[in-house]
Amino acid sequence: MKKTILLFIALFSVGIAQAQNTCASSPPINPDQVYTVSAINGNVPPSFCEGTAGSTDAGEWYKYTASENGSITVTTDLPGTGGADTRIQIYSGNCGNLNCEGGDDAGGTGTTSLATINVEAGTTYYIVFDNRWYSGGFDFMLSEGAVILEGLSFTNSNIVSVGSTECVVDMNGDFLDDIVSVTATNIRVNAQQPGGGFIATDYITTNADHTPSWSICAGDINGDGFNDLLYAGGGGVTFMMSNDTQTAYTEDSFDEYVFCQRSNMVDINNDGRLDAFVCHDVDPNVFFINHGANDLRFYQGGLGETPDGGNYGSVWIDYDNDQDVDLFIAKCRGGDSPANINQLHRNNGNGTYQEVGIESNLYDNVQTWSSAWGDYDNDGWMDALIGASSFTNGYHKLMHNNGDGTFTDITAGSGWAEGELFSGTGIEYAPADFNNDGYIDVRTSSGVIMLNNGDMEFRPEAVPSSTGAVGDLNNDGFLDIMAGGTIRMNDGNENNYVKINTIGTVSNKSGIGARVRIVSALGAQIRDVRSGDGFAYMSSLTAHFGLGFDDEIERLEIYWPSGIIDVIENPEINTTHNVVEGTHVFTDVEEVEGITSITTYPNPATNVLNITADTDLKNANVTIFDINGKRVYDAVLKNNSINVEALTQGVYIVVIRGTEKTLQSKFTKL
């Protein structure tokens, strides 16, 4: 009798011991119970939610079915684990089709693991302990908890890429963001389809002398309606130019040695043709001026001339609201070299730039490789989050644009300061509104997206693989993140949005450098269309705005580099507007509701135009446009009068841009 029972128990134990070797036979886990696993020798999972595949070849499988909505935490951080190097993968779906839900590698003490996910009632989750690092025994436990409120959530899916995947931008001219991955001899475009999903096309190229090891950017340099690419490599720059049917790309490699870092496409000399700028790590910066007809020429000097470089993160934005793009360079260097002092180059409007780091108060030797520029408080001026790559020369800096050419350090209390909510360092900081609440957030490369609370305070949201190229990869109005073959698709929420594509005619075709502004109940938001943000990636050229619960937009304004202003009243929300320059030219005088208008006199005017208003106009920005919307005068108002002697005869519109309202009046010059 005893023998039979012993045999039965032995068989039963063996049965239990083998059940967790496969998904199909995975035993259920009861909460709050310590389980001991003797070895990891079951089936390897088919994919990995957390970490790399490496030499992983085994897993132990368990399952859990949630009886109610909430969260589960699975941990190996227990005495019986002995500090072993475990790793956890968690899936939903079924054994033939598993979807990643989460996982963890070294989130427990030392290299033990601690994974937490939200769970839905009735859903079964598969929990796998894999042998990426260790095949021995360990203990684990599952506990249940309340739903964890997430400011953001993403769902992973994979894309088949070839080579580096760092670029999300429209490549085939349909204004849907595509995914671009490149090698020296191939460009793979995963083209987003209107109905969802991607179709891959490979374009064979001649061998690029330089591949985008450090950064990549895109824009329509040859103005044929299709974006071209710039590969920024450790030894130089290669352009890949699309033909006018987007069926082939032509390589244009430059011989000059450039230790590239961030690259951008931008119209440097405002001649309507898109140029390119590349940070040089160890020499003065270089740029390529577009002389038309595929004539791109290399220049060095005049835009960051530090002899030994230190140039890492360049970004082109209009910081002084004078409708031309300025250049900020995030800089870094050791050995007490002044090459690490950040620079702001103000565009003088006439093809020259002046370095104004000291005057602007952005002169700072914090060790940084990129900065995130956005109007974080929606006051109409571009602010900057300067992100530290190392803390040796100070912490992250949140710089508030005062609207007068200077910035104030408001880091303390923002969540970014030392001892506050974010202690990561990294090379990527870039702005985007990820939860569509109308306030720009900042993505970092430390597994965190800092969500903007709207009052210059930020709170960290843990987002594994928080960095990559950003764009709307399923056209749902929510921004997604793409890196290394994995799409992190934003799960979205109930907030509204609008997207605008700027199609230049007089200005460069991509509309890069255009200021896009919308006004809704929550206030006025601005975007500067830019190619090359953060450090390495190319994110979408589409201007994206979250609207929170606002269900209408008062007006959409586009201030083009050419000076032309397009205005669309009451544009539709939750859609994309593709606006061609000059098709909605602002000429009508409008009275802004709720505010007194301005008066200009005398009318007609010959020498001096006087301006009165009920609001204080001190230091207001005044712009005068001709009847075609072309900017002819731009300055800070002094003594409430403007000398108009130089203007040719005609009708003009005076625009005074306040922080929330735009005041306008019309006059005739004789």
Next chain:
Amino acid sequence: MGVVVILILSSCRKDTEEDCPVPPVAVGDVNVILDQFPFETLSEYNFFVGEMSNQSPNTGVQPYDIIAHLFTDYALKKRFVWIPPGEKAHYVGDHKVLEFPVGTVIIKNFYYNNVQPSNTTRIIETRLLVRKQEGWRFGEYVWNDDQTEAYLDLSGSYTDIEWIDENGVDRAANYRIPSDAECFTCHKNYNIASPIGPKPQNMNFDQEYTNGSANQLQKWMDLGYLEAMDPSSVSTVVDYTDINESLLERSRAYIDINCSHCHQEGSHCDYRPMRFAYSETTELINLGVCVEPNELINSDLIYVISPGNSERSVMHFRLGSTAEEYRMPLLGRTIVHEEGLELIENWINSLDIVCQ
């Protein structure tokens, strides 16, 4: 230091004389004129006698070597130094570059043997570091295919090379010849240009001379190149290829010569936590053991060095990478040093420490 006149017979194998370039004739003493540095061609300096490609030093051009070598795509090196006659270098510290007099030229030839397709020796470049009144300056000379002359080129270039190494393994590289800016990136301290190799820690070993073996520092003193100092007290690196030395000492030597020029106090990247100079790596934390990296590459790589686990160590990942944005050293190599990677892997995996 007498006048030496040598007639050179061309080793050219072409059929007609017109096809054979006449190599420059070495006449006279070494020719270093500081305010004319750099010359357009290497031959003008007269550093070498006979055919320049034989790399036979002229009088006063002293060959030297260092104990642990920088890896540069398996290129072989011949190192020389020219100290102005009557002048001497001074000892400053075990771990500091010798203080050389103004007018010193440090010479380093980079070459490969068994170069394909003809199994020849090919010298690719000669790098010069000259101490002018205002500081050290760089000269970069690229050798022609005929190996008769090298031409000044400070703008940098690439050359393809294929060779068979001493184990019979076929190797190839797209070899990078540095520009002036690249030289300065590594060859500086607190933003002042400087040599890297000639430190007592690297030079304190025996070399073979015409009259037998001798300690190199002692030999320099005997020859009048170096002020009196005591080699016996110098803290010295080991030859990292010597399997009789400990993994730790071998790794410290390897990391010093391959990494510390950019990762030590006062260097290009001293804003990163690592301190890799031999004088700094008496502390394991300076080597990055249990130190979290500033940049999160992926969740595998939790520390610069994860003791016992080379696959979880950023240093191991970077040493094994050829991607421009990940590889270390960042400049100076394009292919992986397999033996060096194996050394570091073995050392990391031998570490029996638990990170807190």
